[in-house]
Amino acid sequence: MSRLFRDVEGGLSCPQGSVVCIGAFDGLHLGHRALVRHAVARARELGVPSVALGFEPLPREFFASDAPPPRLTLPRQKIEGLRALGVDVIGLLRFNARLAAMSAQDFVRAVLVVRLQAKEVWVGPGFRFGHGREGDLALLRQLGMQFGFSAHAIAPVAVDGERVSSTRIREALAAGDFATATRLLGRPYSIAGRVVRGNQLGRTLGFPTANLRFDGKQPALSGIFATRVHGVGDRPMPAVASFGTRPTVAGTTPLLEAHLFDFDGDLYGRHIDVEFVARLRDEQHFAGLPSLVAQMRVDAAQARERLAPDPGSARPRADLPLQPQRA
Template sequence: MERLTGSAPLPAAFRGGVIALGNFDGFHIGHQAVVARAIDRARAEGRPAIVATFDPHPASFFRPGLPPFRLTTLDQRARLFAAAGADAMLVIGFDRALADLTPDRFVEEALVARFGAGGIVTGFDFTFGKARAGSTAMLAEIGPAHGFTAEVVGPIEDAGGPVSSTRIRRALETGDCEEAARLMSRPFAIAGRVIHGDKRGRTIGYPTANMDMADYQRPLYGIYAVRARLDDGRVIDGAANLGIRPTFDPPKELLETYLFDVSESLYDREMEVELVSFIRPEAKFDGLDSLVAQMDADCEEARRRLSAAA
């Protein structure tokens, strides 16, 4: 799958493509339905299938003080789009110039001039252009005059209403990994480089691979049963502490993952950690003995839950 930038005209091979247009952070089952429709239509019409996403997220552009809320990185989205069958991911830089485009100018300058869109597929709640004045109905109405047709994929709903990234974030904030995974069709996963910590874990028999949370949505602090995907392709079960480690000073927010039956150094390697199940909240312990005893119990519980989830 190719990775394209929206700042310049697309290569000739991708012009005339069917573009799934949205942000797709989280790439939940509603997003997947939009992309699947775009890919199906592209295949039927003999066109490239392109998934467009905005970076940075428009919400963070307009409200830079927002707490971290991202559910996926661009690299994670690229892997997910490729697995779905897209021919290309189109990354549209979201800046003041783009934000100030009227809906008509966005269509003319971006969709037509730069991207050469032959078709557009969006979700039901997609808006675009200055002050979010552009709607899916507008796209459908003005598209044919610009050489493309637009269609809308309706919401995927369950008992909780339409599936949305907001619902996933709320589930993570309460530690409901299973609900988040159901809405996303996969566990929420944090990817990054393993960094050096204070190395306390190795002194008590629990060496951890530590990662910064960066711009990810903060799940409920606590202990999780996890699966880690290493950069060599291995998938390894483990238990992780996500939070500020209240037993130790000074507090420092980290994702600290203890991988079962792994002794090698993982420093500076890339790793993706799936949060499979929340075990318990963070707690402060009076001493190392009580901490180690609890970690023993946490790992046993993590093994049990991961075995049940396999």
Template sequence: MQLVRGLHNLRPQHRGCVATIGNFDGVHRGHQAILARLRERAAELALPSCVVIFEPQPREFFGPETAPARLTRLRDKLALLAAEGVDRVLCLSFNPHLRELSAAEFVRAVLVEGLDVRHLEVGDDFRFGCDRVGDFAFLQQAGEREGFSVEAAATVELDGLRVSSTRVRKALAAGDFALAEHLLGRPFQIAGRVLHGQKLGRQLDAPTANVQLKRKRVPLSGVYLVSTVVDGQPWPGVANIGVRPSVAGDGSAHLEVHLLDFAGDLYGRRLTVAFHHKLREEQRFASLEALKAAIAADIAAARAHWQGQPHTLLAGPTD
């Protein structure tokens, strides 16, 4: 899959494609349905498929402090789009210039002059352009004028409700991992490099891999049953994600993973951590002894949960 950053990096060979536009945060089952249609249309028309995304996402541009926490950082999103068979991603920086484009200007600059789109696939509720005035009817009219077809994919629902990134975030916040997994079509995962921590974990009888989050906010907080894959082998564990109120920190979110009965060195490696069940909220403990006892109880709960389940049967992460 090819990544093109910004309209100015489009070249003549990028013209002529089937496309879709959106945030695609989480690449959930609604997104997957659109991407499946995109693949089909691309094959029928013998053209490459292109997904147009924005960075930052529009809500992050309008309210960096109030925008919801991301399900996927750009890197994860790109990996998931590649796995869905997308040929090309056009990543536009959402900046003051882009936000001021009217729907008609967006169609002209991005879809017609930039990409020469021959077919556009969108969700039935899709809206875009300054003040979100561009909708499906608008796109169809523009398509008739400019010579591209537009198709609205039917809404994908689960239990009578639309699948959306917002709903995945709510499921995670409520600790409903079965629902999050249904909505995403895979367990919720966070990937990152293992960094050196404060080395306190050893004193707590729970050495932890400190997974770099590279983001200010995360869509979940607490203590969880997790799994990861080390050297191709699924590995169960328990993890804390949060600000670690019991130890002096900088207030930023951390992901600390303790793998059950693991003795190797993980520093510098990239781990993908899948979340399966919430054990408890993160707490502020008055002493390291109290924290140590709580972590021992978490580890015992994880052991009881995974006992009897062969590691190979774990619903592990995808890499």
């Protein structure tokens, strides 16, 4: 089980040294996975722990709190993904005003040197850090010579002739292009979480749902979707899902509501994973509940049709053979 820390200050986490990779890791796409896998492999070669270092909230969310950018992955799903990649220590640093004001040099001293005793530091293309984004790979290498670590960047990972990025994935999801999102992620896009109680309106309307909150973050997609729900039985279960603010019932925060077909059971507290397969339509406001129910029946029928050819298919493997290079 990976260890997790949240603060810049604290005791020495890796007294024997470490190999550190730094990134936002939103979505854990193919580029992130190449970076993490390479750091893990280097740590194994050197016989020291591997560390994935990120931030929560994301810096862009902190600086644009009034209009935060869309998020692909919530913290728990990100942590679980990093653990699955073999990371020994996860640093999910609280990004606040104090951290935002910290110079690149102070960040390196406090985190990479004092806390982690870094031997190697790996970053992605175009990496910037520190107050005002003053730090880059050249500065990281310069400080590494002073403090005894080496710094490297992996080569970009490209799909369809363009570099893989969270921005490309957000654009694909917003357009309902799940095929492109899957290629960039190395797996189908999904949202995981623990089922919470809602107002149970769906049950009274004949469409009980398993509800996942999005923790107040701005999602990268909204609307009505054909989905598959993992974590309920031995096979993924076909479902129709609504993701958004529920305008007909005056909702205010994003909620993912999945109606599992031909299922009758209690899922409260269960951890599930909702895989998005196809976008059916936008959210819309209905004049009343009868109109809403009529449309829900149409949505359910369309979702069943979209999922019918292969409702229990396995997810594509995410461990594509990527060989990053030192830059």
